[in-house]
Amino acid sequence: MRSKVLKSCLALAIALAASMGTVELAHAQAAKGPSGLPLPRFVTLKSKRVNLRIGPGTDYAVSWMYLKSGLPVEIIQEYDNWRRIRDADGTEGWVNQSLLSGQRAAIAAPWMKTKAKGVFVNLRREAQPSASIVAKLEPGVMLTIGECNGDWCRAETDGASGWVAQSEIWGAYPGEAFK
Numbered sequence: 001m002r003s004k005v006l007k008s009c010l011a012l013a014i015a016l017a018a019s020m021g022t023v024e025l026a027h028a029q030a031a032k033g034p035s036g037l038p039l040p041r042f043v044t045l046k047s048k049r050v051n052l053r054i055g056p057g058t059d060y061a062v063s064w065m066y067l068k069s070g071l072p073v074e075i076i077q078e079y080d081n082w083r084r085i086r087d088a089d090g091t092e093g094w095v096n097q098s099l100l101s102g103q104r105a106a107i108a109a110p111w112m113k114t115k116a117k118g119v120f121v122n123l124r125r126e127a128q129p130s131a132s133i134v135a136k137l138e139p140g141v142m143l144t145i146g147e148c149n150g151d152w153c154r155a156e157t158d159g160a161s162g163w164v165a166q167s168e169i170w171g172a173y174p175g176e177a178f179k
Helices: 002-029
Strands: 041-045 050-055 062-066 073-080 082-086 092-096 105-108 119-124 133-137 142-149 152-157 160-165
Touching: 041 133, 073 092, 073 105
Parallel strands: none
Antiparallel strands: 041 073, 050 062, 050 092, 073 082, 082 092, 105 142, 119 133, 119 160, 142 152, 152 160
16 A cells, blocks of 8 residues: 555656646746847857957956957847847847847857867758758858748848758747747
């Protein structure tokens, strides 16, 4: 009898833990910051010179300076008019919201930059794997993104435009769709 009660309690605990994990996952995907916008979310750097600080304010030290506007970053936290961001290399810090733009951009497979030579991300004429290749992009190439349908993103770089598989870029979440 005691064994049966223990097994029932264990099964109940496992079911409760599993359901809490599901609730936490759903909550994390629907989280909104104080701005009312979703967290996390992708944006771009608006300015050519952006200081990345160790804390949310000008009194905090600068840990890094970005020198390229249009670079995609991920907002992971908000505090007042400061945004904690993460770049494609995983570097995190705080930036004033006035230096960020809602425009979307991406980086072609930044995780492949240190891999063997001859690895490319294909930019295709249409949003399908059998479509003709418009350009072969080296990992780390920056793209501007116009829209994503959950599997493919319409992108442009250096005069070439087409569709890139969403799984091959950093700058749009898996399954994310927007116009």
